[in-house]
Amino acid sequence: xxxxxxxxxxxxxxxxxxxxxxxxxxxxxxxxxxxxxxxxxxxxxxxxxxxxxxxxxxxxxxxxxxxxxxxxxxxxxxxxxxxxxxxxxxxxxxxxxxxxxxxxxxxxxxxxxxxxxxxxxxxxxxxxxxxxxxxx
Numbered sequence: 001x002x003x004x005x006x007x008x009x010x011x012x013x014x015x016x017x018x019x020x021x022x023x024x025x026x027x028x029x030x031x032x033x034x035x036x037x038x039x040x041x042x043x044x045x046x047x048x049x050x051x052x053x054x055x056x057x058x059x060x061x062x063x064x065x066x067x068x069x070x071x072x073x074x075x076x077x078x079x080x081x082x083x084x085x086x087x088x089x090x091x092x093x094x095x096x097x098x099x100x101x102x103x104x105x106x107x108x109x110x111x112x113x114x115x116x117x118x119x120x121x122x123x124x125x126x127x128x129x130x131x132x133x134x135x136x
Contacts, residue, residue: 035081038070049091054098054113056130057089060121064088071096074134077104087130091118099136102129112136 030043032050042055047062049055052071058064067081071094078084084104092098092113102108111126113119113133121127 032068035067038073039075039081040068041081042066042068049093049118051093054094054133055091056083056087056100056133057091058083058086060088062089062091062118062120069133070094072135074132076106076132076134078131079104084131085128087122088127089119089121092116094135096135098133100130100133102126102131104131106132106134110136 030045032040032042032046035041040050040053042049042057042065044058044063044065046065047057049062050068053068054071055062055066055068057066066087067075067083069075075081078086087100090100090113092115095115097115098113099110100113101110108131111122111130122130
């Protein structure tokens, strides 16, 4: 007959807790939220830009959350999405060239975003100045 010692009995609850931690699934990654058709709010925990979208991010390195517009859509005023003067990086997963502007209504200096390209960090003098974007 097998007997379990006092020390072995004490280890059983600890092993069960460890097993529960190991088998607990990781929380699901935050998903983009649709604001309107063709416009998504990107969560801060993602640097993934959906296929067919142009994504703009608050932080360098495609972080900090941001917004995604599907190919062909324009935004003439970032104030409407509470993103005016906040862009630090971007990814263009559309098949079109896009341009961003330093002022609303497509005014001021225009900066190109080539299809299939990205910017890990816009130039320091252009950081946090974007106010509009459109296909160009």
